[in-house]
Amino acid sequence: MATIAPSRPLVTLVNVFRLHDPTNQQQLVDVLIEATQAVMRHLPGYVSATIHRSLDGSHVVNYAQWRSQADFEAMLQQPEAQVHMRRAFELAQVEPHLYEVVFSDDAVAVA
């Protein structure tokens, strides 16, 4: 489970993958889970990763939290991380950006 709140001093990667072929959605999900478990979670500054599949099959989103932009950029230089990223890039067009949470609202009571 991950928590999102403006008070946490984090950077957030929102990486949107648009699949070249929607029949590969599960394959891309598996690549990203494997990357998280085998590489990312062992790197300095890793906080969380959450993988989402779009209900229409066309996209996958990785919502990942890092302690700092410097930790995120150090990850990008890791050869083990690059192997997994290349596999993901073969399956989808990728649009990664780093974000800061500026506002978060949660319903007090959910029916």
Next chain:
Amino acid sequence: MATIAPSRPLVTLVNVFRLHDPTNQQQLVDVLIEATQAVMRHLPGYVSATIHRSLDGSHVVNYAQWRSQADFEAMLQQPEAQVHMRRAFELAQVEPHLYEVVFSDDAVAVA
């Protein structure tokens, strides 16, 4: 604060806004916060909304949780919601998709 976990029976909207003009990033953030506070949080099935600004100024992301796809689609039909969405669409190219969380990993200890 919002929480993300595969065990929560939710749908997640990840709405990526690419600004026509990055100098309008704060304006778009304000539109989305106002939409959440004035409209969304009062609608049936609303769970949470978290607004993110990209560090490079080019994008804004709304990460929102709804109880069900039907609740989300009912929101889209609300005239009050449409007023705010039109203002956001004037400022940015919008790519909304509904997602299901399939995997979430959180570091046990964060330095």
